[in-house]
Amino acid sequence: MATSNKVYALQPVVDANSRILFLGSMPGTASLAASRYYGHARNHFWPILYRLHGAGAPEESYEDRLRFALAHGCALWDTIAACEREGSLDADIREAEPTDIPGLMLAYPNIELIVCNGGKSYDTLARHHGQDPEVQRRVVLKLPSTSPIPTRQHKGLEEKAEAWMEALKPFVEPRRDS
Template sequence: MIVHSFPPLIDEASRVLVLGSMPGVASLNAHEYYGNPRNYLWRILYALYGAGRGVDDVYEDRLRFALDNGVALWDVIATCDRPGSLDSDIKEVVPNDVPGLLSEYPGIRAIVCNGTKSHAELMKHFGSDPSIASRRVVRMPSTSPIPTKDFRNLEDRLHAWRAILEL
């Protein structure tokens, strides 16, 4: 099944670009970045930047919160063939124009790859591009709720994601 990512969420004040691989089925169906309520991304961003504030219920308020804190969102992959939501099932990748976005928004100083697949695809398609090489690129554990050997839950991931506060 061919799936398509969303347009970037970014503005002139954005300093950190969080790149996913491709939205999962729940996000695609909701037409929302990280629209699966089990995904940890929004809880992580609010824990890092929200000073104890809970995650906004309204999607547009979550988008505004990200932008107000200098965080942009996009995906490395524009389209791919993927049945379901697993990154391991992704085939026939067509990348988004990440270098083009970075030239349009030169204030982005760091790229945070949300998971291994995002990082691998970014490096495969654009690793030698000067717009990528001139910025700090950090691979964070995926915010997917699927436990891994090193990251079992929200707290494990939040601990690792605290590093983006230094970017």
């Protein structure tokens, strides 16, 4: 008899000042084990987020990274609340149950942009909530996954960062140093 490999998403990281919601699909095994978004050391999310805001290398402390994200109007969550999956690959996700993205949008109306981190995130959002008015009234972007696994179009951090920077330039306030 097969054992269940059901995994559950992390709680959203969001506050009343959040303007951009970054959505993954389901955290990988390293992230779930650490209870941290983008917890795999080689994931490109944190370096890209810091670069996007002109801030250099990410803080070592996860709590500082979360504070940085929130201070810059960024929220984090996933499109899948629970699923069956062995390992970390999106391709292995089965029996996906969606998170309540429309409910989050109602609770945090300042979110104006939804950024899907990869194709699985985007496809899951579109399939389950694409016609919902709370999702439709926001801009939704599909960006390359920040997974360290190279793709045909985006081989590594530099190519992924460039794609993210270009797409998000209109939505990110320029850094103002005092």
